Amino acid sequence: MNLSRVLIYGMGLMGGSLALSVRGKFPKTNITAVVRSEKSKNTILNKNLANHVVLQSEIKSLDWSNYDLVVFSTPVESILKIIPTLPKSGNTIFIDLGSTKETIVSAVESYYGNTIHNYISTHPMCGSEQAGPDAAVPDLYLDKLCILTSPKSASNVSLEWVRSFWEQIGSWTLEMDSKSHDETLAYLSHLPHVISTLLVNVAGSNPTTKKEILESSKPITGGGFRDMSRIAGSNPDMWISIFKENQRFLRNSIDDLIQQLLEFRNLFGSDGSFDESQIRKIWELALANKEEIRKTK
Amino acid sequence: MNLSRVLIYGMGLMGGSLALSVRGKFPKTNITAVVRSEKSKNTILNKNLANHVVLQSEIKSLDWSNYDLVVFSTPVESILKIIPTLPKSGNTIFIDLGSTKETIVSAVESYYGNTIHNYISTHPMCGSEQAGPDAAVPDLYLDKLCILTSPKSASNVSLEWVRSFWEQIGSWTLEMDSKSHDETLAYLSHLPHVISTLLVNVAGSNPTTKKEILESSKPITGGGFRDMSRIAGSNPDMWISIFKENQRFLRNSIDDLIQQLLEFRNLFGSDGSFDESQIRKIWELALANKEEIRKTK
Numbered sequence A, B: 001m002n003l004s005r006v007l008i009y010g011m012g013l014m015g016g017s018l019a020l021s022v023r024g025k026f027p028k029t030n031i032t033a034v035v036r037s038e039k040s041k042n043t044i045l046n047k048n049l050a051n052h053v054v055l056q057s058e059i060k061s062l063d064w065s066n067y068d069l070v071v072f073s074t075p076v077e078s079i080l081k082i083i084p085t086l087p088k089s090g091n092t093i094f095i096d097l098g099s100t101k102e103t104i105v106s107a108v109e110s111y112y113g114n115t116i117h118n119y120i121s122t123h124p125m126c127g128s129e130q131a132g133p134d135a136a137v138p139d140l141y142l143d144k145l146c147i148l149t150s151p152k153s154a155s156n157v158s159l160e161w162v163r164s165f166w167e168q169i170g171s172w173t174l175e176m177d178s179k180s181h182d183e184t185l186a187y188l189s190h191l192p193h194v195i196s197t198l199l200v201n202v203a204g205s206n207p208t209t210k211k212e213i214l215e216s217s218k219p220i221t222g223g224g225f226r227d228m229s230r231i232a233g234s235n236p237d238m239w240i241s242i243f244k245e246n247q248r249f250l251r252n253s254i255d256d257l258i259q260q261l262l263e264f265r266n267l268f269g270s271d272g273s274f275d276e277s278q279i280r281k282i283w284e285l286a287l288a289n290k291e292e293i294r295k296t297k
Helices: A013-025 A038-046 A076-085 A102-112 A156-169 A178-204 A207-215 A223-229 A236-265 A276-294 B013-025 B038-046 B076-085 B102-112 B156-169 B178-204 B207-215 B223-229 B236-265 B276-294
Strands: A005-009 A030-035 A052-055 A069-072 A093-096 A119-124 A145-149 A172-175 B005-009 B030-035 B052-055 B069-072 B093-096 B119-124 B145-149 B172-175
Touching: A005 A013, A013 A030, A013 A156, A030 A038, A038 A052, A076 A102, A076 A236, A093 A156, A102 A119, A102 A178, A102 A236, A119 A156, A119 A178, A145 A156, A145 A178, A156 A172, A178 A207, A178 A223, A178 A236, A178 B178, A178 B207, A178 B223, A178 B236, A178 B276, A207 B178, A207 B276, A223 B178, A223 B223, A223 B276, A236 B178, A236 B236, A236 B276, A276 B178, A276 B207, A276 B223, A276 B236, B005 B013, B013 B030, B013 B156, B030 B038, B038 B052, B076 B102, B076 B236, B093 B156, B102 B119, B102 B178, B102 B236, B119 B156, B119 B178, B145 B156, B145 B178, B156 B172, B178 B207, B178 B223, B178 B236
Parallel strands: A005 A030, A005 A069, A030 A052, A069 A093, A093 A119, A145 A172, B005 B030, B005 B069, B030 B052, B069 B093, B093 B119, B145 B172
Antiparallel strands: A119 A145, B119 B145
16 A cells, blocks of 8 residues: 555544554655644644644645545535545545535535546544544554445545555444435434533533532542543534534434433323333333444344 | 441342452451342352342241341332331341432331431442342442431431441442432433433434444444443333332433423524534533533543
């Protein structure tokens, strides 16, 4: 795999960690980073995440053909603005790390039309409550799933190159069309983040709970709450971007959850009685679903 | 602390782990277990969790005064049946490990009236998706919170004895009245379990998500979903018991969550627009609440 020069456009946790993975796997590769702030630039140079760092504001035009691989690691909205400026020929491979796929893939498809191109949209499913290049770690992508979405007219050679790239980085790959990706991710990732965030707000808005929390010097939560709240409130910029791109499926998933909460709540009669067998069925179904989703059966 | 003879009434994960802790801290203590099934009896004897095991069905009457400490480690409902059979004098200390407190404490208070007694209700906040004496581990209670609820007319000496017992086991303790306990636990423990359970059912009932899950040989979830689903569907018997005892506060917490989900959902207009600043406020509030609840700020 020829990987002499890589451009990572946007270098936060994801881009910075990818730089560390590339450094580990392809030590001779020359890495260029494009970032917005002086602070990021300094962090990247101090941590030696890239050989060159360019501030976005300093760029007049970019010669994409200088790179074997260009990685877009910015919010989806700004990727959408860059796509119409990409070259329609050349050997540079373009990928992004966007958390949603439909808007990116349709922008790529409408820009390239029937022209064969090298843009493959990818979604490495990892991340952390942390953000910024300071939080970059070399093993972020190790044993993680990277979803590959190939737009129409993308060359098969590019798709196989990108698959091989991610597998050498240490991830395992799975192909998904953009609609299935966004719908599946709404249920398996976006909804869980919304729930975690609202759960801590619900707990924090109950006066008795708040009082007991404030009076204790240590956390009065068990492991359940700790796990359920880990991803709460993290990275608002990223989530606002995701909500912009994927709100149709996210809304559906929230509606499904509200529906199930209402059904659950209605199992309890006002006299204190409740439908025990129905609760048992819900619990059994959850255990089966959990095993199926987590592949533990 | 005099702890020659302990009776653990009901020996699953919690009771069995407590036996291991007692064995570690008070090696000379003689432990008797009361269980329902032959299978549990055999496991307990094989793991040497107790010196004597008695089947519940074999008991005609129990001489509670034989023990320094009696621990009720069964569902709350069956503790409620035992309370009116306890002695009104003697030095035996009684505790339970019940996950809810209001019904137990009011049963104790109505039974003992103004008679000074040695019944202290306790709630060690630990547990696991696992159940049964087979899953017992010696460090289950280490560094965990044990909430102490002292019913009216309980002797102060007993309260301090029980506090000291749990602290020697390795837990840290916090006093809470029964109503505050049950309300706080609804928000910090019971609601999170319900949400985790319904979340996997919501994800499992979406056809696209289901199809992608079935087509992949490995889990397509990230760390967020994995954490959010860990406690889903676990231990239905325990949860049915908790729902019986704490459904008023649990219903309130579910209503609060539905309310916040509806408000969140309504931030998105049908034209794709949404109130970004409001989402940012919700995320910031969650981060503040999370730090306050988890005591990380």
